[in-house]
Amino acid sequence: MGIEFARYMEAGQIFAIIEGMECSFPDDVSEQQVRDPETDEPTGETIRVSANPQRQMVLDWEAEGNTIEPYSAPVTIPDxxxxxxxxxxxxxxxxxxxxxxxxxxxxxxxxxxxxxxxxxxxxxxxxxxxxxxxxxxxxxxxxxxxxxxxx
Structure with a gap:
C-alpha cells in the first residue's frame, strides 16, 4: 500500500497517509555524504536521510518521483x-x-x-x-x- 499522500502543514510538519493511517511528523532531514563501499572515501555525492522512520519512508517515496504537496492556508469564506x-x-x-x-x-x-x-x-x-x-x-x-x- 505504501504512501498514498503527503502534504506540508503550517508549522513545517508533514501530514501523510501511510499504509492507510493518517500521521504527522517533523520534516527532519539531513544531508549525508555517500561513501565508496570499497575505499570508504567520500564520493562527492550526498543523500537526504532522516532518523524518523516515517520521514524516511516519505524520502524514499520522493526518490521514486513523488512530491509532497505544498502547504496551502485554509480558505476562510466571508460571511x-x-x-x-x-x-x-x-x-x-x-x-x-x-x-x-x-x-x-x-x-x-x-x-x-x-x-x-x-x-x-x-x-x-x-x-x-x-x-x-x-x-x-x-x-x-x-x-x-x-x-x-x-x-
Missing part, C-alpha cells in the same frame, strides 16, 4: 460582503441582469431587501433562495463570496 462588492461580483460573473430580473419577480420584502441592503449576509434566507433559484451549489456560493470580498 458577508458589501452591496458594492456583491453587485460588482454579479457583474464579473455576468449575472447582474439575471439577478435583477429574478428580484423583479419576487415579493415586495425581497425586492426591498435587495434594493436597501448595505451588506449581504451569506446566511440570509432570501439570499439563499436567490442562489438556489439560480442553481448555485454551496461551493459556487462560497466562491462567489470569496471573490466578492476581494473586490
Amino acid at each position: 458577508r460582503v458589501s452591496r458594492r462588492q456583491f453587485r460588482l461580483q454579479l457583474i464579473d460573473v455576468c449575472l447582474l441582469s439575471t439577478v435583477e430580473g429574478w428580484i423583479a419577480t419576487q415579493d415586495e420584502r425581497t425586492q426591498a431587501a435587495y434594493a436597501d441592503s448595505g451588506t449581504f449576509l451569506r446566511s440570509d434566507e432570501m439570499l439563499q433562495a436567490g442562489f438556489s433559484a439560480l442553481g448555485f451549489t454551496t461551493e459556487q456560493i462560497d466562491a462567489f463570496f470569496t471573490e466578492a470580498a476581494e473586490l
Whole structure:
C-alpha cells in the first residue's frame, strides 16, 4: 500500500497517509555524504536521510518521483460582503441582469431587501433562495463570496 499522500502543514510538519493511517511528523532531514563501499572515501555525492522512520519512508517515496504537496492556508469564506462588492461580483460573473430580473419577480420584502441592503449576509434566507433559484451549489456560493470580498 505504501504512501498514498503527503502534504506540508503550517508549522513545517508533514501530514501523510501511510499504509492507510493518517500521521504527522517533523520534516527532519539531513544531508549525508555517500561513501565508496570499497575505499570508504567520500564520493562527492550526498543523500537526504532522516532518523524518523516515517520521514524516511516519505524520502524514499520522493526518490521514486513523488512530491509532497505544498502547504496551502485554509480558505476562510466571508460571511458577508458589501452591496458594492456583491453587485460588482454579479457583474464579473455576468449575472447582474439575471439577478435583477429574478428580484423583479419576487415579493415586495425581497425586492426591498435587495434594493436597501448595505451588506449581504451569506446566511440570509432570501439570499439563499436567490442562489438556489439560480442553481448555485454551496461551493459556487462560497466562491462567489470569496471573490466578492476581494473586490
